[in-house]
Amino acid sequence: MDKENELGFLSQMFDTLYLFPEELEDIEIPEEELDQLNTTGDEQEIKEKKTSPTPVVATPIKKAIKKQLPTDYYGENKRYITIFIEHSGVDIFRSKEFQLLLKIIGALQLTLQEVAVINVLEQKDNLPKLIEKLSPQYYLYFINKNESPLSSESVPKYVPTEIDGKPAVAADSLTKLLLDVEKKRDLWMALKTLFEI
Structure with a gap:
């Protein structure tokens, strides 16, 4: 491309x-x-x-785009679906993990504007306040631990369940999912059930 x-x-x-x-x-x-x-x-x-009689050579002007990266989460949360991820790299947007997440969101017929993606490694201390602000209706967890970053509640993976009082699906981190076709299949089956696709 x-x-x-x-x-x-x-x-x-x-x-x-x-x-x-x-x-x-x-x-x-x-x-x-x-x-x-x-x-x-x-x-x-x-x-x-x-x-003027002297020929003028146009100097190309570069557009400067001045946008601030979101400090708390990525997306616009229009459908109140909160996604927890763990990303420790510098450029999340260029990572293979983020591209995989976009494919998962797209398979659910959603866009980044409809969800809120929280990097729990960046927001450890801010999570309770952030969740209150976002008012999520669903949770998706892509984390390595077997417990919720919100409450330390046990998180069963690859099954639709309720975690922290909301319908949810948890899976391994996006890094692990990248390399495991079987886990991707299990995730898709759980997501289809959760969102009734």
């Missing part, structure tokens, strides 16, 4: 698209968009440059 198509796909997948400085280097801005950006500046200076 070329860079432009990849960005187009990602912009459809996410309501907010985050680009990092090294990615901005490769983005080409269409000529008409570049002209529009140039004319939004000092109109007089541009007119003078156009009428």
Whole structure:
């Protein structure tokens, strides 16, 4: 997938698209968009440059995207489904684990906007307040431990159940799921039952 198509796909997948400085280097801005950006500046200076006898070379303008990464969770929580994950890497969006999570969400006919993904490794101390704010109706756990990060309640894996007072399914971490087709199958069967698909 070329860079432009990849960005187009990602912009459809996410309501907010985050680009990092090294990615901005490769983005080409269409000529008409570049002209529009140039004319939004000092109109007089541009007119003078156009009428001057010396040819003016247009300097490409790079769009700076200033978006803050969410500090508490990823997604918009429109369907009140809270997903707990454990991710210790730096760039969660580029990880194979996050791509797997997006596939799981997509298989449930959901988008990232409809869920709230909490990295429990980042939010250990903030979880009770965060859960109160999100008002979840369902929980999905992708964690290594056999207990809930909220209450230390025992978490049976790969079966639809109730955990911390909400309908839930728990599975191993996304890292373990990446390599285990059988566990993916078990997870899918549990999710189908939980969401009545």
